[in-house]
Amino acid sequence: xxxxxxxxxxxxxxxxxxxxxxxxxxxxxxxxxxxxxxxxxxxxxxxxxxxxxxxxxxxxxxxxxxxxxxxxxxxxxxxxxxxxxxxxxxxxxxxxxxxxxxxxxxxxxxxxxxxxxxxxxxxxxxxxxxxxxxxxxxxxxxxxxxxxxxxxxxxxxxxxxxxxxxxxxxxxxxxxxxxxxxxxxxxxxxxxxxxxxxxxxxxxxxxxxxxxxxxxxxxxxxxxxxxxxxxxxxxxxxxxxxxxxxxxxxxxxxxxxxxxxxxxxxxxxxxxxxxxxxxxxxxxxxxxxxx
Amino acid sequence: xxxxxxxxxxxxxxxxxxxxxxxxxxxxxxxxxxxxxxxxxxxxxxxxxxxxxxxxxxxxxxxxxxxxxxxxxxxxxxxxxxxxxxxxxxxxxxxxxxxxxxxxxxxxxxxxxxxxxxxxxxxxxxxxxxxxxxxxxxxxxxxxxxxxxxxxxxxxxxxxxxxxxxxxxxxxxxxxxxxxxxxxxxxx
Numbered sequence: 001x002x003x004x005x006x007x008x009x010x011x012x013x014x015x016x017x018x019x020x021x022x023x024x025x026x027x028x029x030x031x032x033x034x035x036x037x038x039x040x041x042x043x044x045x046x047x048x049x050x051x052x053x054x055x056x057x058x059x060x061x062x063x064x065x066x067x068x069x070x071x072x073x074x075x076x077x078x079x080x081x082x083x084x085x086x087x088x089x090x091x092x093x094x095x096x097x098x099x100x101x102x103x104x105x106x107x108x109x110x111x112x113x114x115x116x117x118x119x120x121x122x123x124x125x126x127x128x129x130x131x132x133x134x135x136x137x138x139x140x141x142x143x144x145x146x147x148x149x150x151x152x153x154x155x156x157x158x159x160x161x162x163x164x165x166x167x168x169x170x171x172x173x174x175x176x177x178x179x180x181x182x183x184x185x186x187x188x189x190x191x192x193x194x195x196x197x198x199x200x201x202x203x204x205x206x207x208x209x210x211x212x213x214x215x216x217x218x219x220x221x222x223x224x225x226x227x228x229x230x231x232x233x234x235x236x237x238x239x240x241x242x243x244x245x246x247x248x249x250x251x252x253x254x255x256x257x258x259x260x261x262x263x264x265x266x267x268x269x270x271x272x273x274x275x276x277x278x279x280x281x282x283x284x285x286x287x288x289x290x291x
Numbered sequence: 292x293x294x295x296x297x298x299x300x301x302x303x304x305x306x307x308x309x310x311x312x313x314x315x316x317x318x319x320x321x322x323x324x325x326x327x328x329x330x331x332x333x334x335x336x337x338x339x340x341x342x343x344x345x346x347x348x349x350x351x352x353x354x355x356x357x358x359x360x361x362x363x364x365x366x367x368x369x370x371x372x373x374x375x376x377x378x379x380x381x382x383x384x385x386x387x388x389x390x391x392x393x394x395x396x397x398x399x400x401x402x403x404x405x406x407x408x409x410x411x412x413x414x415x416x417x418x419x420x421x422x423x424x425x426x427x428x429x430x431x432x433x434x435x436x437x438x439x440x441x442x443x444x445x446x447x448x449x450x451x452x453x454x455x456x457x458x459x460x461x462x463x464x465x466x467x468x469x470x471x472x473x474x475x476x477x478x479x
Binding site for chain 2: 043046049050053054056057058061089090091141142143144146147150203204207208210211214215286
């Protein structure tokens with residue numbers, strides 16, 4: 001493949017990554033003067049999500065009435081598949097991973113680590129919340145539980161905005177990392193971003209845990225939730241790797257022109273930081289609990 | 292450079308729209324009930340998805356008989372329905388383009404489908420709006436927090452009673468996961 005072809009491929013990958021994150025865009029348009037026909041890609045996707053959660057639910061119900069190892073393994077595999085499908089939909093985790101890895105150069109290990117932290121914190125908080133709802137917060141039911149999840153999203157949004165602001169201030173102050181501290185700082189950044197993005201409890205994982213705790217088969221719920229986490233991890237890993245590769249490819253286009261490379265790198269960094277801030281604001285606005 | 296500008300524009304424009312996707316799904320059936328020259332209201336059925344239904348059944352069907360008795364029904368209404376009052380019951384009503392307050396639904400009922408354990412809510416939204424030729428009626432089902440997705444198909448909409456003629460009702464997608472139903476009164 002020639003250099004131009006390589007560059008086009010990398011640029012295409014950047015846009016493809018964004019498209020994956022921007023699935024709701026198609027949904028933003030009203031189907032003017034047309035009856036609602038569930039034939040668009042978006043509606044099909046929503047239908048698959050629904051079918052996926054129904055399949056998980058049926059499998060859990062079936063395991064509740066009659067346990068078998070085959071069904072148990074099938075549930076785990078189904079959960080991984082559902083995790084991939086579920087996280088392929090619009091969500092702040094993917095957008096944050098994309099923005100974060102477009103922001104600055106990072107290794108595949110860092111991508112893997114951030115994906116892992118987001119995925120497992122996202123489902124881990126759901127397990128913790130399910131335990132709380134089944135014990136000391138037993139009086140909270142139904143819609144009240146959803147409102148609690150909304151508070152998490154609101155707080156997470158505010159914190160993500162603050163992290164974006166922190167990135168912006170650091171960038172404006174031109175804070176350079178020393179090579180000795182770099183690893184420590186990257187690690188710290190990954191944990192901060194990962195925990196803040198993942199802390200919103202996964203509603204599907206929460207529902208699975210509440211159903212299985214209530215049915216006395218919590219361990220089956222944990223298995224399913226772990227499967228979902230693995231699926232989410234795989235999808236986020238893919239998104240992150242594509243983002244880092246795309247960034248490198250885009251910058252590589254101008255490697256002979258250092259000034260231009262630097263300018264593009266800065267533009268990507270600032271854009272990504274502002275996107276992180278907007279994302280935080282979007283979440284906080286979407287789940288604003290005082291109005 | 293064009294690609295970079297495009298990329299940045301994409302990020303800016305859509306970063307507000309990336310934060311969530313639905314986790315609960317509702318199939319809605321709506322009957323607009325007319326009485327002479329009045330739109331009395333809407334009889335609505337919401338059929339919930341299996342996962343959420345299972346949660347409602349687990350929490351509310353205390354005697355595990357796949358039915359909600361009056362006591363259990365009160366629990367469903369209190370804990371799994373009334374709370375959405377804060378979101379105007381996921382509804383917006385527009386009469387002649389002007390917003391109409393969403394009243395608290397009445398005659399709430401919930402049932403469980405025996406084989407699938409899918410839960411359906413039935414309720415009535417009392418409107419009592421005088422209608423005349425040319426009046427437009429628009430009803431939106433939408434959860435602004437993007438937690439719930441609504442689905443309505445043409446066959447799920449009906450008009451009952453009254454001596455009115457309407458144009459064909461249309462159903463369109465509203466924002467991300469909502470639906471808007473609309474029709475006009477053509478003559479009485």
